Amino acid sequence: MPANKTPLYDKHLACKAKIVDFHGWSMPLHYGSQIDEHHAVRNQAGMFDVSHMMVTDIWGLERAEFLSSLLANDIGKLEEGQALYSLMLNDHGGIIDDLIVYHCGYYYRLVTNAGTRDKVSAWLALHAESFSVDIKVPNQYILLAIQGPSAKKLVCQAVEEEASEKIRSIKKFTADFWQNWFIANTGYTGEQGIEILLPIDEGLIVWDKLIDVGVSPCGLGARDTLRLEAGLNLYGADMDEACLPQAANLTWTLAMGEKGQTEKREFVGRKALESRKVETELVGLVLEGRAIPRSGQPLYADHIEDNDDNQIPQEAKVGVITSGSYSPTLGVGIAFARVSRPAQSQYQVHIRKKLCLAKRVSLPFVKDGKKVFSIYES
Secondary structure (H helix, E strand, O other): OOOOOOOOOOHHOOOOEEEEOOEEEEEEEEEEOOOHHHHHHHHHHEEEEEOEEEEEEEEEOHHHHHHHHHEOHHHOOOOOOOEEEEEOOOOOEEEEEEEEEEOOOOEEEEEEEEHHHHHHHHHHHHHHOOOEEEOOOOOEEEEEEEOOHHHHHHHHHOOOHHHHHHHHHOOOOEEEEOOOEEOOOOOOOOOOEEEEEHHHHHHHHHHHHHOOOOOOEHHHHHHHHHHOOOOHHHHHHHHOOOOHHHOOOOHHHHHOOOOOOOOOOOOOOOHHHOOOOOOEEEEEEOOOOOOOOOOOEEEEEOOOOOOOOHHHHHHHHHHHHHEEEEEOOEEEEEEEEEEEEOOOOOEEEEEEEEEEEEEEOOOOOOOOOEEEEOOOOO
16 A cells, blocks of 8 residues: 555544555545445535645745746735635646645645645745745644535534634635634535644544534545536546646636736746647536446547447547546436537447447536536537
């Protein structure tokens, strides 16, 4: 097994978790039933150990200028206590990572993905040379994500009254402190939720208390189906350094400035975004029947009839599944797919030597536990 373990590793084993390698970390895939964990989050509350994610604090006189030059979204929008989703781009406009940045007053806090830890650290260090900033990486912490319609209520039952007052009052995409806890109203499931970064000794106790009040431990499997239903991209699957934000359905994260402004905010990757042609886009698909799509499966135009893969002409391939799974909430196969522009209203996915019809739909698939997508008509 990988050398990296979160402080909750023994707790996962005690809960009979199936442990897998996730970007060099020993992480729980599920605790017996991925489907049950998924439904727990949609219907009540589940918690995820996300201590493997990297937390980076940016201090210094030029902290705002530094991040403004490095992030595609504009942190100038943030007031103290607010959070913002953004992309960090390379010089070619490709996505180094997606992240959440929090305005913590005298510093900014970034939470980035576990699998990008080394390259994000190197990228920050490289660009920090031109600014008066101090980059600090906290360690020895537990980061919990408690998600679901009852998440706030159950967390408040498990913590001290003063902490629960903070949690009850915190608004979506904001963060606050209680003693040495960092509490944020953010998440990756499409549900209401709370994320708490706290010292290890306290985190171990809170984990047990959350189980006692009825919060279900959940693994990577449920986290993936939940985020897919919610229309949320996964780094390394739906986007990467070869992918432009516009091709990942993330144009809304690009703060390019209003037309007619005499000055525009410069950030790494902007010039490439203004000059490069976007030839693909990311779309949502719902499959007909019992077919379950998986990453890497090819897409063909809907008029192709030959089911023999060797006989399908290569020019008929118009896309590929980037993320796909069975949707526990909807009871059908759903997927993200990168397709050639212009996108069609339906495709055929090659699954187990058969072509299966897939209809293009709006995103997200699910909101507040219910189907919300509409089907694009021909």
